[in-house]
Amino acid sequence: MNLSKSETLFTEAKKYIPGGVNSPVRAFKSVGGSPVFMQRGEGSKLFDVDGNEYVDYIGSWGPHLFGHNPSFIKDALLSSLENGTSFGAPTEAEVKMAKLITELVPSVEMVRMVNSGTEATMSAVRVARGYTGREKFIKFEGCYHGHADYFLIKAGSGALTFGVPTSPGVTSGNAADTLIADYNNIDSIKALVKENKNQIAAVIIEPVAGNMGTVRSTDEFVRELREICSEEKIVLIFDEVMTGFRLSKGGAQELLGITPDLSTFGKIIGGGLPVGAFGGKKEIMEFVSPQGPVYQAGTLSGNPLAMSAGLAVLSYIKENPDVYNKLEEKSKLLEDGFNENLKSLNKKFAFNRVGSMGTLFFTEQPVTDFNSAFTSDTKLYGKFFHEMLNRGIYLAPAQFEAFFISLSHTGEDLNKTIKAQYESLKAIL
Numbered sequence: 001m002n003l004s005k006s007e008t009l010f011t012e013a014k015k016y017i018p019g020g021v022n023s024p025v026r027a028f029k030s031v032g033g034s035p036v037f038m039q040r041g042e043g044s045k046l047f048d049v050d051g052n053e054y055v056d057y058i059g060s061w062g063p064h065l066f067g068h069n070p071s072f073i074k075d076a077l078l079s080s081l082e083n084g085t086s087f088g089a090p091t092e093a094e095v096k097m098a099k100l101i102t103e104l105v106p107s108v109e110m111v112r113m114v115n116s117g118t119e120a121t122m123s124a125v126r127v128a129r130g131y132t133g134r135e136k137f138i139k140f141e142g143c144y145h146g147h148a149d150y151f152l153i154k155a156g157s158g159a160l161t162f163g164v165p166t167s168p169g170v171t172s173g174n175a176a177d178t179l180i181a182d183y184n185n186i187d188s189i190k191a192l193v194k195e196n197k198n199q200i201a202a203v204i205i206e207p208v209a210g211n212m213g214t215v216r217s218t219d220e221f222v223r224e225l226r227e228i229c230s231e232e233k234i235v236l237i238f239d240e241v242m243t244g245f246r247l248s249k250g251g252a253q254e255l256l257g258i259t260p261d262l263s264t265f266g267k268i269i270g271g272g273l274p275v276g277a278f279g280g281k282k283e284i285m286e287f288v289s290p291q292g293p294v295y296q297a298g299t300l301s302g303n304p305l306a307m308s309a310g311l312a313v314l315s316y317i318k319e320n321p322d323v324y325n326k327l328e329e330k331s332k333l334l335e336d337g338f339n340e341n342l343k344s345l346n347k348k349f350a351f352n353r354v355g356s357m358g359t360l361f362f363t364e365q366p367v368t369d370f371n372s373a374f375t376s377d378t379k380l381y382g383k384f385f386h387e388m389l390n391r392g393i394y395l396a397p398a399q400f401e402a403f404f405i406s407l408s409h410t411g412e413d414l415n416k417t418i419k420a421q422y423e424s425l426k427a428i429l
């Protein structure tokens with residue numbers, strides 16, 4: 001495969017942009033090699049600057065539920081563009097958007113639009129702190145909630161010790177207020193709650209995790225988590241930036257049958273534009289300024305172009321509830337093919353799928369949390385990734401990510417992918 005233009009661009013990019021990219025995982029660091037520069041997306045396909053074609057399973061890291069550049073989103077954007085790009089004043093589209101979100105996700109009674117998932121989670125934790133008057137919060141090892149300082153914390157050595165920053169520039173003060181629990185392990189929550197009685201403002205969780213690869217929380221675990229949060233007056237935040245409008249019209253919370261106090265959204269909600277949102281119980285959201293005392297703002301929040309794309313997506317979902325059955329059908333087809341491949345190659349790699357997101361972990365241990373995910377052979381994944389790329393299949397350039405299936409993936413795409421997987425695994429094992 002000829003990637004010469006991509007390679008030239010990457011060399012040039014590294015002179016002016018740190019690492020040559022505007023978000024780290026795009027740089028292919030964990031799989032080796034040089035990133036592919038894309039030129040155009042259409043449906044399930046991406047086309048790079050050298051003219052190569054790929055079946056895309058990244059979908060811009062989650063947003064493209066309908067594939068690339070569907071005409072109904074493009075039309076909405078073009079007609080909104082006629083009226084201008086930004087007014088810094090309220091618009092009707094924002095009211096429609098907020099109303100539609102509250103209809104699709106019943107736990108959300110009030111919502112505030114922001115510009116990214118990071119802003120949504122950062123603001124949700126701030127509101128939870130303002131509402132409860134408490135400072136600490138709990139996150140889970142392996143869950144990702146964007147790059148606000150107080151999320152870039154991992155567990156220190158030994159349970160119940162202070163968290164430690166995962167990045168220079170994050171203060172120990174931030175780390176001290178972030179408590180780290182183990183995913184799917186209710187005892188780790190109980191211990192932290194006991195140790196920090198009446199000090200915990202919130203628990204934030206990816207109800208189905210996608211950022212350590214795909215890992216589902218167990219029914220029993222989330223049910224107990226919900227109970228503990230209610231008893232202890234801790235705000236339960238579901239970070240649905242990835243799962244919202246992907247796993248069902250009501251997100252992971254509908255799938256799991258659990259009602260969080262606050263939820264955060266991003267990715268799909270913007271139809272490919274930079275959008276995020278946080279919302280939930282009215283009683284809590286009334287603390288957000290200007291109604292309440294917790295400051296939160298944004299020059300481009302609720303931007304008309306972004307709202308038109310988001311509205312197009314959410315309206316489509318509302319009017320076509322069979323979207324999720326179709327996604328499930330496609331995803332099942334891929335899963336069955338993958339399982340067949342693994343069987344005939346006599347490999348018991350863990351394959352997790354929830355709806356249209358999934359991950360093949362290069363470990364034969366079941367993956368239920370960060371530690372089990374971490375037993376994966378990431379070098380082997382890197383080889384697999386390049387074999388797939390050479391066969392025109394564009395997967396995430398890192399083991400601990402999900403693949404996303406869109407409504408635009410055809411039977412032909414999926415069968416091509418299954419065949420490529422078989423050949424790629426055979427080549428590297």
Ligand SMILES: *Cc1c(COP(=O)(O)O)cnc(C)c1O
Binds near residue numbers: 116118144146210266
């Ligand atoms: C992507 C993601 C974020 C961060 O969203 P950005 O738009 O990249 O800031 C937060 N939480 C989860 C679960 C995500 O998947």
